[in-house]
Amino acid sequence: MWKKIRVSILLVILLIVAVNAWRDMNQDWTKPVIVLLHPVNADGSEVTQAYIQQLSAVDMIEAQDYILSQSQQLRGNPVQIYFQLGRQINQLAPKVPETGSMADTIIWSLKFRYYAWRQQESADGRPGVTLYLNYYDPKQTKLLKHSVALQRGKIGSVNLFASGRHSGSNKVVMLHELMHTFGATDKYSMQTGQPVFPEGYAAPDQQPLFPQKRAELMGGYIPLSNQKSITPSKLEDTMISTLTAQEMGWLK
Ligand SMILES: [Zn+2]
Secondary structure, eight states, X not given: OHHHHHHHHHHHHHHHHHHHHHHHHSOOTTSOEEEEEEEEESSOOHHXXXXXXXXXXXXXXXXXXXXXXXXXXXXXXXXXXXXXXXXXXXXXXXXXXXXXOHHHHHHHXXXXXXXXXXXXXXXXXXXXXXXXXXXXXXXXXXXXXXXXXXXXXXXXXXXXXXXXXXXXXXXXXXXXXXXXXXXXXXXXXXXXXOBOTTTTBSOXXXXXXXXXXXXXXXXXXXXXXXXXXXXXXXXXXXXXXXXXXXXXXXXX
C-alpha cells in the first residue's frame, strides 16, 4: 500500500518535471511572454546604484518594439514580449565556471536555477523568462564577463554597463541572452570570437561581403573583415536571421 503511494508520488513529480521541461523547450508564441528583469548592483558602487534607481519600464519599449518588428517581418504576425522591471536584487548569480568542464557546467546550472528559485516572489507572478541584469560602473570595469542564459529554467544572468552611453549595446546583449532562453544558439566562433559565415552574418549574400552594416543578433558582432568585427552599439545595427527564428520556434 505505502509502496504504491510512494511510487505514485514519484511518478507525479517526474511527470511535472517532464511537462515543465517540454514547456521550456517549446515556447507557445500565440500568447504574450512576460520577461521579468531584476537589476543587480554588481560592483556595489554608488554610480551603479544611481543608475539602477533611474531605470524605468519606458527604457524597455525600444526592445519590445524591436522584437515586434523583427518577428512581424519574419513570420507575418508579431510575437509579443513584454518586459517588466522587477525589484533590485542584492545577491549576484553564481559565477560561471572558467574551466567549462561538463560536470562544473551541470553543477553551475543547478546552482543558478536554485538561485532563481530562491529570488522568486509570489508577488512577481509567474514570468515566462527571468533575467538578472548585473550592472557595473564602466569606470571601474572596462571589460564585462560573458553573460549566460539557460533555456531549461528560462533564466539568464546578463552583465551590463551602468551608463546611459551604453544603453544601446546593453539592449543588444540583453536580447541576445533572451533569445538563448528561447533556444537560439550562438553563431560566433568560441575560438576567435568572430561571427561564423554564413549563419552569423546579417547579409551573407552582400557583394562585396565586407564591411557588413549590421550584426545577426546571435552572431553578436558586425564583421568588418575576415578577422575584425565590432560590437553593435544599438539594436538598429542588428537583425534576427531566419535560422535563429527557426531555432526559437518562430517559424514552422
Ligand atoms: Zn550567446
